[in-house]
Amino acid sequence: MIIVKILTVIIATVLSGILYRLGGAAKKGNWLDILRHSKTRDWGCSLIVLAMMLTAPVVWWIHIIVFLLMWAALTTYWDDLFGYDNYYMHGLTVGLACMPYAIILGGWFWLWFIVRALIMGAFMGYWCKINDNDIKEEVGRGAIIAATVPLMWI
DSSP, rough: HHHHHHHHHHHHHHHHHHHHHHOOOOOSSSGGGGGHHHHHHHHHHHHHHHHHHTSSSSHHHHHHHHHHHHHHTTOOOSHHHHSSOOOHHHHHHHHHTTTTHHHHHHHHHHHHHHHHHHHHHHHHHHHHHHHOOOHHHHHHHHHHHHGGGGGGOO
16 A cells, blocks of 8 residues: 555656646747646646545545645746745745645644645755756746645554
């Protein structure tokens, strides 16, 4: 069972990184242009988190709410509010999109939900500060979304 969970996290992390990058990549005139669209990031990364949380004991519509909140969070870098792309805030709000799970599950889930959101905010902001390569930045930001989901399994 633990091997399956580890493989799930690895595969989900890689896929989330790829989908996040494809959502920000410029079209190049080849077949991958179908996936080079911002919705690939918004829907893809949100669906990966939803799939990883399907075993959570919540009613089905909570998953839909989380999907929609994460989709919304992935669409902004908060430049309208801050005047620049704020990746710290971006990561934090992507993490906070899982709040409906915390509301329903309560207890210790709140702690790990908050820890995950803070880690995501800190990682995404710092990652973009130390890297100036768009591909590396976007793959890293996308990967952290799925890589931190196991914190909510505790």
